[in-house]
Amino acid sequence: xxxxxxxxxxxxxxxxxxxxxxxxxxxxxxxxxxxxxxxxxxxxxxxxxxxxxxxxxxxxxxxxxxxxxxxxxxxxxxxxxxxxxxxxxxxxxxxxxxxxxxxxxxxxxxxxxxxxxxxxxxxxxxxxxxxxxxxxxxxxxxxxxxxxxxxxxxxxxxxxxxxxxxxxxxxxxxxxxxxxxxxxxxxxxxxxxxxxxxxxxxxxxxxxxxxxxxxxxxxxxxxxxxxxxxxxxxxxxxxxxxxxxxxxxxxxxxxxxxxxxxxxxxxxxxxxx
Amino acid sequence: xxxxxxxxxxxxxxxxxxxxxxxxxxxxxxxxxxxxxxxxxxxxxxxxxxxxxxxxxxxxxxxxxxxxxxxxxxxxxxxxxxxxxxxxxxxxxxxxxxxxxxxxxxxx
Numbered sequence: 351x352x353x354x355x356x357x358x359x360x361x362x363x364x365x366x367x368x369x370x371x372x373x374x375x376x377x378x379x380x381x382x383x384x385x386x387x388x389x390x391x392x393x394x395x396x397x398x399x400x401x402x403x404x405x406x407x408x409x410x411x412x413x414x415x416x417x418x419x420x421x422x423x424x425x426x427x428x429x430x431x432x433x434x435x436x437x438x439x440x441x442x443x444x445x446x447x448x449x450x451x452x453x454x455x456x457x458x459x460x461x462x463x464x465x466x467x468x469x470x471x472x473x474x475x476x477x478x479x480x481x482x483x484x485x486x487x488x489x490x491x492x493x494x495x496x497x498x499x500x501x502x503x504x505x506x507x508x509x510x511x512x513x514x515x516x517x518x519x520x521x522x523x524x525x526x527x528x529x530x531x532x533x534x535x536x537x538x539x540x541x542x543x544x545x546x547x548x549x550x551x552x553x554x555x556x557x558x559x560x561x562x563x564x565x566x567x568x569x570x571x572x573x574x575x576x577x578x579x580x581x582x583x584x585x586x587x588x589x590x591x592x593x594x595x596x597x598x599x600x601x602x603x604x605x606x607x608x609x610x611x612x613x614x615x616x617x618x619x620x621x622x623x
Numbered sequence: 624x625x626x627x628x629x630x631x632x633x634x635x636x637x638x639x640x641x642x643x644x645x646x647x648x649x650x651x652x653x654x655x656x657x658x659x660x661x662x663x664x665x666x667x668x669x670x671x672x673x674x675x676x677x678x679x680x681x682x683x684x685x686x687x688x689x690x691x692x693x694x695x696x697x698x699x700x701x702x703x704x705x706x707x708x709x710x711x712x713x714x715x716x717x718x719x720x721x722x723x724x725x726x727x728x729x730x731x
Contacts, residue, residue, distance in 0.1 A: 368696065371731075406683035411634050412627060430638065435690050498683060500717065539682025541703045541720045544729025580682075580717045608729040 352520045355394035355527035356595035356619040357387055358558070358588050359481075361403070362538060362581075363473040364610040366437035366480060371609045381481070383603035383616040388482035390618060396527035398446050398489040399482070400453075400515065401475050402591060404497035404532045404584040408472035416464035417503045418511055420457070421492040422450040428471025428479075436473055438480050443471065446489040449524055453491060456518030461511050478531045495590065497532065497583040505567045508586040512593025519594070530591035532584025535577065536612040542579065544608035550577045551604065551613040554585060559599035559617070561592050581612065597622035626679050626715050628657045632667060633675075633684040636691065643691065672699060673706020679715030697731040 369377065391399070408430045410416060426443045429436045447467070454465050469492050471479075479486060495511070496503045503511075519526045534554055535547040557565040566589050574582040592599070597620030606613045632654075635642045645653045654664055666674040670692050676685060689699040704724055713719040722728060 407634055407681070408638070412630065431687060432690060498681065537721065539686040540718050541700055541707070542722045542728060543700060544731075545722060575717065579721075609731070611729065
């Protein structure tokens with residue numbers, strides 16, 4: 351079949367872990383948009399959900415850091431963080447090892463990826479799932495792009511990965527949804543936590559909505575670090591989704607919420623042939 | 624400079640309940656397993672979040688270690704500010720502070 355749904359969302363741990371500290375007037379419209387993204391996703395009747403994420407040293411560390419990794423298991427667990435800290439109970443999440451193996455085999459024709467038969471989800475995947483599939487009943491194929499330990503995955507390789515993911519999706523019988531999660535500008539886990547560059551975020555989102563490959567790939571890491579913080583490196587996940595979906599994006603929600611430490615973003619993208 | 628070893632310690636303790644048990648039973652013995660400078664070892668021995676931050680630890684590792692030590696979110700943020708006030712700017716890594724000491728952009 352192919353991709354039947356594509357979207358992007360924020361995943362900062364404060365979204366669930368510091369929910370009680372947020373102004374409900376900011377929090378509730380974001381939560382509602384997040385849940386609507388899940389309803390749209392389910393309405394597309396996917397057989398599995400590919401989550402293109404940027405993990406934070408849950409499974410991968412600088413002793414052996416892959417540029418790309420894909421999970422290949424029938425079952426995952428999460429969150430790896432303290433459930434009380436994250437505000438999400440520890441749970442089991444279904445995977446589909448056979449589907450993962452097919453996708454990985456196809457992707458490897460053009461992009462070298464690592465695979466992992468064990469994977470503990472951190473907030474980068476658990477926060478999205480807690481809104482999108484709160485019963486954790488849709489099989490997940492987790493993907494990680496190295497956005498944490500320099501040297502980071504180059505942006506043009508994130509694009510190439512998205513193209514490879516799409517080619518693979520076109521070759522399997524299942525209906526696949528893809529969600530990219532990350533950024534946009536933020537300075538997480540630093541004294542700057544809560545700082546958000548809204549103008550930079552809106553420019554990035556404009557480029558993403560127009561699926562402007564040249565503009566999306568024009569950021570240098572030095573520029574991103576200066577203007578969007580270390581959290582800005584996670585634009586790689588959004589870039590992969592744009593390359594996979596090939597269509598025009600639709601921004602459903604954007605609002606800076608400092609106690610969540612991020613400009614809270616929800617968007618979908620048309621899947622073009 | 625053994626920032627890698629410092630961060631490896633944080634990674635191990637964040638992810639391995641067995642290592643957390645050793646931390647509580649024999650911290651010095653645990654620290655012996657890592658090739659640390661005396662400054663790094665002292666910072667870890669005393670749970671000095673501010674100094675560990677200044678030494679360049681990635682925040683995605685440090686914030687979980689702070690939670691393991693029982694620090695609230697506002698206390699963690701403040702400890703990093705105090706570390707910069709006492710020891711100067713962050714010396715390595717990609718988690719430098721860009722705001723001023725008195726800035727509290729998220730109100731904490």
